[in-house]
Amino acid sequence: MLTSICGINWGDEGKGRMVDLLSEKFDVVCRYQGGNNAGHTVINERGKFILNLLPSGILREEVVNVMGPGMVIDIKHLCGEIARLREGGIKISPENLKISDRAVITMPYNVLQDCLEEDRLAGKKFGSTRRGIAPVYADKYYKKAFRMGELLNPERLYKRVADIVEWKNLTVVGGYKAEPVKTEDIIAYFEEFGKALAPYVCDVGLYLTNADKEGKNIMFEAQLGAMRDIDFGIHPYTSSSSTIAAYAPIGAGVPQLQLDNSIGIMKAYSTCVGEGPFTAEYFGEKAEKLRQLGGEYGAATGRPRRVGPFDIVASRYGIRCQGAKEIALTKMDILSGYEEIEVCVAYELDGKIIEEFPFIDVLDDCKPVFKTVKGWNCDISKCRKKEELPKEALEYVQYLEEACGCKIKYVSVGAERDAYIEMY
Numbered sequence: 001m002l003t004s005i006c007g008i009n010w011g012d013e014g015k016g017r018m019v020d021l022l023s024e025k026f027d028v029v030c031r032y033q034g035g036n037n038a039g040h041t042v043i044n045e046r047g048k049f050i051l052n053l054l055p056s057g058i059l060r061e062e063v064v065n066v067m068g069p070g071m072v073i074d075i076k077h078l079c080g081e082i083a084r085l086r087e088g089g090i091k092i093s094p095e096n097l098k099i100s101d102r103a104v105i106t107m108p109y110n111v112l113q114d115c116l117e118e119d120r121l122a123g124k125k126f127g128s129t130r131r132g133i134a135p136v137y138a139d140k141y142y143k144k145a146f147r148m149g150e151l152l153n154p155e156r157l158y159k160r161v162a163d164i165v166e167w168k169n170l171t172v173v174g175g176y177k178a179e180p181v182k183t184e185d186i187i188a189y190f191e192e193f194g195k196a197l198a199p200y201v202c203d204v205g206l207y208l209t210n211a212d213k214e215g216k217n218i219m220f221e222a223q224l225g226a227m228r229d230i231d232f233g234i235h236p237y238t239s240s241s242s243t244i245a246a247y248a249p250i251g252a253g254v255p256q257l258q259l260d261n262s263i264g265i266m267k268a269y270s271t272c273v274g275e276g277p278f279t280a281e282y283f284g285e286k287a288e289k290l291r292q293l294g295g296e297y298g299a300a301t302g303r304p305r306r307v308g309p310f311d312i313v314a315s316r317y318g319i320r321c322q323g324a325k326e327i328a329l330t331k332m333d334i335l336s337g338y339e340e341i342e343v344c345v346a347y348e349l350d351g352k353i354i355e356e357f358p359f360i361d362v363l364d365d366c367k368p369v370f371k372t373v374k375g376w377n378c379d380i381s382k383c384r385k386k387e388e389l390p391k392e393a394l395e396y397v398q399y400l401e402e403a404c405g406c407k408i409k410y411v412s413v414g415a416e417r418d419a420y421i422e423m424y
Helices: 015-025 075-087 108-124 133-142 148-152 154-172 183-200 204-213 245-252 284-294 312-322 332-337 360-365 391-404
Strands: 002-007 028-031 040-044 047-051 064-067 097-100 218-225 261-267 270-272 306-308 326-330 340-349 352-354 367-374 408-412 420-422
Touching (some): 002 015, 002 245, 002 312, 015 218, 015 261, 015 326, 028 204, 097 183, 097 204, 108 183, 148 154, 204 218, 261 312, 312 340, 312 391, 326 391, 332 391, 332 408, 340 391, 367 391, 391 408
Parallel strands (some): 002 218, 002 261, 064 097
Antiparallel strands (some): 340 367
């Protein structure tokens, strides 16, 4: 069974929490795109963990975790992330963590270039996380990137460094007028962090192919959501990789395999980190109340998330992009303090009501059309069965289900591993 866990909206939907929960049923969890530009927060009996690069299945000892060739890996950050998890009692070894030899390495100069460009853009910035993601993906398609497999042959790797540094300085020095990148610094970077990760590097495509033949259950874990996809998102305010489920087998290294299921994750309200159009956005006191109730601050950056009511227009589009067959609805408990709950049911554009997500260029001109539904105004965090939900909470779930056209199978009512309801 091959299953993708993917974000329906702008990211930060609670994918890590759901992957940690559902990974109990899987033998392998694989990240297939992105880098350390987003984070998954997981709370379980061992404590609270923030994962930026490692698959969320790493918190279960019996699960094998794979970092696919579609990823870009900051090796310094990964070494730090592994060290922090080990301090928390998590066992990590080449037996339960396998890194693709074809995954691209995020370099220090990629991070530098990302920061220089955001500073240059000033008021027109994209809202980058300044983690080097766009520059390293650009290097990949320029065919000027380093891959994890090269760490296994350092002599050959180091011979490439001078030429790549010379090329990169054409931009860093010639374009941004910054201090030049030094060849010796890059080699030292590989020496310090590359050697530590070399034992984990392997052909993950072959591993996953054999795992599938053996009948193992494989989960593909996405970063961010459909609205941040490079092709189908709110470009240019997107990530630089494909966040959609259909890309999972490719980004994991097994393009010959097909998904059996796609589980979409979306919140019971809307959140967005970074720049770009966000039609249903709340401002002022309404925004601050929801942000505080939900603890809406980025796991990777700490930035306050933009917040708003559930957006049916964007969610229906995200479900279509992700090919989701069922939905996990997270953070339902956050809305427990509302007597009435707003939902964005449509957009208004030039005096006309539109119900389908439009092309990016007109999103800034769209205004939200809100509908108010009755809230439940009571604590639901202890509910573990569908029958225990108050009537209004159940009606809210059913309303979103019908409006979005996809069954909601899981409802999360808290951050803890067992704080969820299986609806059917």
